Amino acid sequence: xxxxxxxxxxxxxxxxxxxxxxxxxxxxxxxxxxxxxxxxxxxxxxxxxxxxxxxxxxxxxxxxxxxxxxxxxxxxxxxxxxxxxxxxxxxxxxxxxxxxxxxxxxxxxxxxxxxxxxxxxxxxxxxxxxxxxxxxxxxxxxxxxxxxxxxxxxxxxxxxxxxxxxxxxxxxxxxxxxxxxxxxxx
Amino acid sequence: xxxxxxxxxxxxxxxxxxxxxxxxxxxxxxxxxxxxxxxxxxxxxxxxxxxxxxxxxxxxxxxxxxxxxxxxxxxxxxxxxxxxxxxxxxxxxxxxxxxxxxxxxxxxxxxxxxxxxxxxxxxxxxxxxxxxxxxxxxxxxxxxxxxxxxxxxxxxxxxxxxxxxxxxxxxxxxxxxxxxxxxxxxxxxxxxxxxxxxxxxxxxxxxxxxxxxxxxxxxxxxxxxxxxxxxxxxxxxxxxxxxxxxxxxxxxxxxxxxxxxx
Numbered sequence: 001x002x003x004x005x006x007x008x009x010x011x012x013x014x015x016x017x018x019x020x021x022x023x024x025x026x027x028x029x030x031x032x033x034x035x036x037x038x039x040x041x042x043x044x045x046x047x048x049x050x051x052x053x054x055x056x057x058x059x060x061x062x063x064x065x066x067x068x069x070x071x072x073x074x075x076x077x078x079x080x081x082x083x084x085x086x087x088x089x090x091x092x093x094x095x096x097x098x099x100x101x102x103x104x105x106x107x108x109x110x111x112x113x114x115x116x117x118x119x120x121x122x123x124x125x126x127x128x129x130x131x132x133x134x135x136x137x138x139x140x141x142x143x144x145x146x147x148x149x150x151x152x153x154x155x156x157x158x159x160x161x162x163x164x165x166x167x168x169x170x171x172x173x174x175x176x177x178x179x180x181x182x183x184x185x186x
Numbered sequence: 187x188x189x190x191x192x193x194x195x196x197x198x199x200x201x202x203x204x205x206x207x208x209x210x211x212x213x214x215x216x217x218x219x220x221x222x223x224x225x226x227x228x229x230x231x232x233x234x235x236x237x238x239x240x241x242x243x244x245x246x247x248x249x250x251x252x253x254x255x256x257x258x259x260x261x262x263x264x265x266x267x268x269x270x271x272x273x274x275x276x277x278x279x280x281x282x283x284x285x286x287x288x289x290x291x292x293x294x295x296x297x298x299x300x301x302x303x304x305x306x307x308x309x310x311x312x313x314x315x316x317x318x319x320x321x322x323x324x325x326x327x328x329x330x331x332x333x334x335x336x337x338x339x340x341x342x343x344x345x346x347x348x349x350x351x352x353x354x355x356x357x358x359x360x361x362x363x364x365x366x367x368x369x370x371x372x373x374x375x376x377x378x379x380x381x382x383x384x385x386x387x388x389x390x391x392x393x394x395x396x397x398x399x400x401x402x403x404x405x406x407x408x409x410x411x412x413x414x415x416x417x418x419x420x421x422x423x424x425x426x427x428x429x430x431x432x433x434x435x436x437x438x439x440x441x442x443x444x445x446x447x448x
Binding site for chain 1: 196198199201202205206208209210212213214215217218219221223224225227228231232349350351354355358361380382383384385387388391392395421
């Protein structure tokens with residue numbers, strides 16, 4: 001595709017759908033950092049960013065025919081990322097079950113957030129607890145609270161009614177604050 | 187006019203709000219994946235689909251052929267036998283002869299091992315022929331290199347090694363099916379080709395445990411030691427060190443994932 005650097009988003013997507021390799025490369029360059037930031041916000045784990053970014057773009061390029069253009073390409077990529085992160089969480093849960101016999105995560109050693117632990121460790125603890133939540137609550141919380149998607153967008157991304165999204169996100173927040181010992185702010 | 191549903195602003199504990207802000211404001215590391223990596227993975231995946239379709243088409247063809255052959259034989263027998271019961275019996279015995287090895291092969295078979303009930307990983311089956319099979323020796327490049335697992339993978343081409351996630355998924359599948367020897371091979375590839383990936387980090391622990399189960403404690407020690415060396419800040423290090431110590435006080439000298447004596 002000539003002049004992909006200047007191509008408008010819709011022209012770029014059209015070229016990507018035609019299988020134009022240089023357009024695909026440009027598409028990757030334009031969106032990879034946003035996907036990486038989303039993965040980081042959702043998982044809090046820098047070490048899994050590369051793996052998931054690759055998975056997201058492999059899925060996107062393989063399924064670009066399914067992109068109808070109803071939503072923006074960013075929203076579409078966002079949904080793919082959500083799905084890939086969900087898969088990674090499921091896989092992590094199975095892995096933790098295997099590892100349980102080997103290693104006890106140090107996160108359990110922290111008694112409460114008042115222990116003057118470093119902010120990074122608190123965040124690690126937050127993500128550790130988040131990953132242990134039931135998937136339906138965790139997904140709603142991540143989309144709605146961490147990613148700050150609207151109720152409608154979250155509903156569409158997760159395929160559940162808005163009322164369910166709202167309930168699950170609040171339930172997740174209650175479970176999180178309880179597990180982190182941060183109740184009482186309400 | 188579009189109505190957008192609004193929720194009341196939640197009244198959060200300030201400490202929880204601070205955690206949320208910190209989570210939202212995290213900066214992502216520089217993306218190390220290149221478009222070439224993605225392109226190679228897409229090409230590999232579509233080849234996999236094509237292969238799958240070809241296998242499925244072959245399977246259907248063989249099944250149809252088997253059924254056709256069977257019904258032809260059955261109708262031949264039916265036309266020569268008068269009593270219904272005798273005809274059925276003849277058809278049955280004929281079909282027993284008529285179902286050829288190809289027909290049998292066309293019957294779907296369960297994958298060996300299968301998934302454990304509840305989807306739980308099968309991690310400790312008794313050693314089978316496959317699991318106890320000796321893994322081929324590392325290739326010459328691995329032997330010559332001072333630490334092959336620390337050697338970065340060659341730059342990807344269209345036929346490059348599968349992605350870390352693909353290898354991790356393959357290894358998990360092999361573990362679930364009890365094919366531990368195969369899982370070890372895949373995990374070693376994962377650790378060598380994607381040394382810093384999250385999948386390789388978790389894979390090192392799986393690898394150590396599998397090596398231990400396969401009766402290769404020295405290799406298990408090397409895998410644990412590599413984990414400690416590569417990921418000293420990981421929360422699992424203390425547990426890994428404990429597992430390493432439990433394998434014996436004497437630690438083998440390792441070259442990457444293999445003891446030097448290997």
